[in-house]
Amino acid sequence: MSKIAVVTDSNSGVTQSQAKELGLFVVPMPFMINDEDFYEDINLTQEQFYTKLGEDAAVSTSQPTPDSLMTLWDKVLQDYDQIIYIPMSSGLSGSCQSAYMIAQEEYEGKVFVVDNQRISVTQRQSALDALEMAKAGLSAEEIVKKLMDTKFESSIYIMLDTLYYLKKGGRITPAAAALGTLLRLKPVLQIQGEKLDAFAKARTTNQGKNIMINAIKADIENRFGGMDARDFHIACAYTKDLEAATAWKKEVEEAFPGFDIHMDPLSLSVACHIGPGALAVTVTRKLHF
DSSP, X not given: OOOEEEEEEGGGOOOHHHHHHHTOEEEOOEEEETTEEEEBTTTBOHHHHHHHHHTTOOEEEOOOOHHHHHHHHHHHTTTOSEEEEEOSOTTTOSHHHHHHHHHHHXXXXXXXXXXXXXXXXXXXXXXXXXXXXXHTXXXXXXXXXXXXXXXXXXXXXXXXXXXXXXXXXTSSOHHHXXXXXXXTOEEEEEEETXXXXXXXXXXXXXXXXXXXXXXXXXXXXXXXXXXXTTTEEEEEEESSOHHHHHHHHHHHHHHSTTOOOEEXXXXXXXXXXXXXTOEEEEEEEOOOO
8 A cells, every 4th residue: 555645835824843743744835025035934933924014025925946846745755655735726826736747747646736726724624634534545546536526615714804915915906995994894705616706895893703604604504505513624714813813713613513613823825915813714524535
């Protein structure tokens, strides 16, 4: 039986130290901040990142270089026969396509790139699922098929605290940002499959939270057909404000009794586009195999 390793990237929210504990491998995502190179969780902490963001530094994300990917894959393949690589969704970054091309050309039969349209805590869950399937003795091809067959069985809802960073990144017009700020709107965004879309506009934080909780309930009922804690993972995520996030997690636990709610900070690759103070909630259907 092949010995299979699971590799993801830091967009999953899995830190380098957590990866060691979980038995995963994590590719750090690169950043350019004021013309300097940084790597998430290597020489750039969450705290340092938000300090620089608050100083209005020029922050841009990049994708791992082919060299950095191949170096990690080569290292992992010294101890494993095959790799399942789960990068962030191809709808949000070009890194998935690059990895796929390298795997096809240089690592055929050894590295399997999975584009199952995940990001943040749903991407983390895919990596954990892949690990469980590998331990259960499924082949690399079977693991890839299972992850791809279920790729649309998750949703993320994110409420932004500010429109400033969407405007700065050119994702909304300055006029729309100014109007939203004037009206103190809290936009709720949705990631379902590969796209990040506007979902709703809330007038208050509490209204935004209710919109997100009701959206998760509606997805479970309408898309997935049930509300059994044995069938779903529900998780929270946030940017920067741990105190607000802890209170949010409590509200989600009250809304979904019986569920074990996991919480992580959103990866910095997402945070640089949406800014601090964001709150998110996700649902992912559990894999049964």
